[in-house]
Amino acid sequence: MTAAFAGLDACVHCGFCLPACPTYEATLDESDSPRGRIVLMRALERGEAPADDDALSWHLDRCLGCRACESVCPSGVSYGPAIEEARARIVAVRPNPPAVTAGLWVLARPARQRLAWWASRLARATGIPAALARGAGDKAPLLLQMFAMLAATTPSRRRTGTPTHRSRGRERPDRHAPGGTEATAAPAPDTTAALFRGCVMDGLFGHVHDATIRALGVNGVRAVEVRRQVCCGALAAHGGRPDLARTLARENVLAFDAAAPGVPIVTNSAGCGAALKAYGEWLADDPLAERAHAFAARVRDVSEVLVERGLVRPGRLPLRVAYDAPCHLHHAQRVTTQPLDILAAIPGLELVPLEGADRCCGSAGLYSLVEPELSRDVLAPKLRAIAVSGADVVATGNPGCLMQIGAGALLAGMEVEVRHPVELLDLAYRQ
Ligand code: SF4
Ligand code: SF4
Incomplete structure (x- = not known):
């Protein structure tokens, strides 16, 4: 056994x-x-x-x-x-469907990813995917659903949003967004953390990385960049490719040990965090086992880091916000209160209850593309609950959830925005 x-x-x-x-x-x-x-x-x-x-x-x-x-x-x-x-x-x-095999092949190497993310961002910038998907309904063909997921990665244009701190991110700043100001009241950093960039998060959510770096900076944490890092391997593990997942885990252990030895590793992606925290088990029989255990013990979700620091008081942000808990944060990592603590610390922000906030949205990595019907059925009660909540914004800390809920809302013609909690915190710091 x-x-x-x-x-x-x-x-x-x-x-x-x-x-x-x-x-x-x-x-x-x-x-x-x-x-x-x-x-x-x-x-x-x-x-x-x-x-x-x-x-x-x-x-x-x-x-x-x-x-x-x-x-x-x-x-x-x-x-x-x-x-x-x-x-x-x-x-x-029974090999994976060709689309999954191709997706994992792309994610296996950063050079392949760069081309895929560049093409995706180019398509996103045209505005055509969003225009075609908006209001298309939940029975829209798979291509329109993919367009909606891509559109859901668009940086917010709410009040401010221009990335101001770019040490490595691969996304270009949104030149059409209204101008913002540098994070206010930033103290001199008194500690460091190595930022785990991931694949989808780095390719399509560079604005969340920028917000993470700024919010950490306001709270005295300097984000260190680790250049040789690769995808965390979660999608490979979920896709029945533990061999690929372990290869990526080994590369990350070596990269972070070389560039940021002993430093906490911070991630803003629930799926990546759950995978990174499992490296000890993934590499239990590997020559790197001991280092993998030590690596896993250093991994923290950004919400854990910020709450442990004791948040610098943000500015006022008058929004009605519903929090939806990513499964791989809530169930896999058991990080349940910290994102809510962050949102509750923002003056003017009204946290509204969301029925079924701890239930899956149906994203689950590549699941929404390979099991689209059941994925839609799982998402449907979530969208109904969001509509009932009356929220302006749904906050959730995982790229898959951001894309799944954002796409569902777009296809349904809902006005609600879907944002990472750290984006809202960063926005509040820049008021
Ligand atoms: S809750 Fe489910 S998994 Fe746990 S013991 Fe009961 S049947 Fe088994
Ligand atoms: S879909 Fe059901 S069986 Fe599968 S992990 Fe979620 S709760 Fe467990």
């Missing part, structure tokens, strides 16, 4: 996890529930069901990997590593 499947041993089949599972909620099929999938994974592990079994791969592939089941399980079942192990066994005999 592998260590990943051993994490399922604690399951007593009580079913407490079923109501927490977004795919079970959408299909009401036991095989689309955590308990049902655990039975399937056990059958796979024992050789009672082959990895190329149609029903087995159908139900396991439809798991979002959101790990909401872990948060509610009274027995402490470790579901996440098991579903990744199961995916790896399935992909070994």
